[in-house]
Amino acid sequence: MINLLLLVFTFSFLLLFGELFTSIMYDKGLIFQKEISFRSIFIFLCYCIVIGTFINSIFQLKDILGPELFSSILKGNYHHPKEEDRIFMFLDLNNSTSIAEEIGHTQYSKFIQQTFKTITDSIANNDASIYQYVGDEVVLTWNTEHGIQDNKCVQVFYDIKKAIEKRRDYFMNNFGNLPTFKAGIHTGIVSSIQIGIIKKEIAYHGDVLNATARIQSECKNLGVPILISNSLSKKIGLKLPPLAEIKLRGRKSLMKLYTV
Incomplete structure (x- = not known):
């Protein structure tokens, strides 16, 4: 307007x-x-x-x-299925159930709204596209080549923490809680296509998304805020000992997980 x-x-x-x-x-x-x-x-x-x-x-x-998907749709890139090498981050709000019970669903909705508003600049500054909002979770994605530049796919997590910390007083005064996140990051080949008639969107399909969700869920079990898959750690040159190895559903081999 x-x-x-x-x-x-x-x-x-x-x-x-x-x-x-x-x-x-x-x-x-x-x-x-x-x-x-x-x-x-x-x-x-x-x-x-x-x-x-x-x-x-x-x-x-x-x-x-988002800028990336917007330009791709204008070019007609997603009318037919195509394979892409992409990075995904599943970013999940901690203690969401207890916060909702404490402040009530109306205030909780405003809490979520302000949280996502606060982290938007950090997401945009690291060239991430928002794939989906799923309740209290947001799924970010990058073209892998762009996401590993300057480690943007990892840096965004810490930029988000800084952005929230700057608004600490606002969140504590209005909601009595400071939002914190846990994140799982993974990369691989997915199929992408535009779906829907009345409400159109770009959909990604592949085992990468299931694996990323599983990696994120391991954050709580391992007591760390962020986990990175072995395939992504190789691409960004992470030289740290693996924190854990997990077996994903449908796979025989173990996947090494790292944290930073």
């Missing part, structure tokens, strides 16, 4: 007062400025509203999908 009002104001200002400025460069002014009438102003404002609404809708769609 702000973008729309700004656009209407700017164009209206130029239309009504442009002659004052253009006369400095053109003695006779611009032709259309000599024919201003109530009808022409009304038509021009309607035009600005239509164009402004369209531009504002594009920005809103970009915010909903």
